[in-house]
Amino acid sequence: MAKVLFRVSYSIPDGKRADYLAAVAKLTAYYAGVGQEYSVFETRGKHNHFQEVYVYPSVEAYEASDDPESIADISGAIEKIYGLATNVTYDVAEAIG
Numbered sequence: 001m002a003k004v005l006f007r008v009s010y011s012i013p014d015g016k017r018a019d020y021l022a023a024v025a026k027l028t029a030y031y032a033g034v035g036q037e038y039s040v041f042e043t044r045g046k047h048n049h050f051q052e053v054y055v056y057p058s059v060e061a062y063e064a065s066d067d068p069e070s071i072a073d074i075s076g077a078i079e080k081i082y083g084l085a086t087n088v089t090y091d092v093a094e095a096i097g
Contacts, residue, residue: 003095004062006054009043010085017048020084026077059094 012020024040031038037055042048056062064070071078082088 001058001060004056004059005093005095006056006062006065006090007093008052008088008090010050010082010088011046012048012050012084013086014048016084020050020081023077023080023084027074027081030074030077062092 028038028040037053039053041051041053043051054062054065056065068075
């Protein structure tokens with residue numbers, strides 16, 4: 001079972017940082033409670049540019065993460081973040097070896 005790294009990068013408009021950070025706090029608490037590796041990083045030298053990083057223990061866990069039932073508790077926070085986000089890019093990588 002190969003681990004999967006999922007990374008989303010985006011910018012948040014000026015004046016929306018507090019709303020964004022409140023939504024991130026909800027996701028951080030939720031994922032800590034279910035044992036999912038999740039972190040948010042702010043890119044150095046880029047104003048209000050962030051990266052969310054998820055590490056899944058397997059391809060199956062990554063694929064299951066998109067199930068609406070499994071994220072129902074945090075769907076509002078996810079919608080808030082992506083409603084604010086601009087210039088969204090993402091990538092998925094699988095561990096080798």
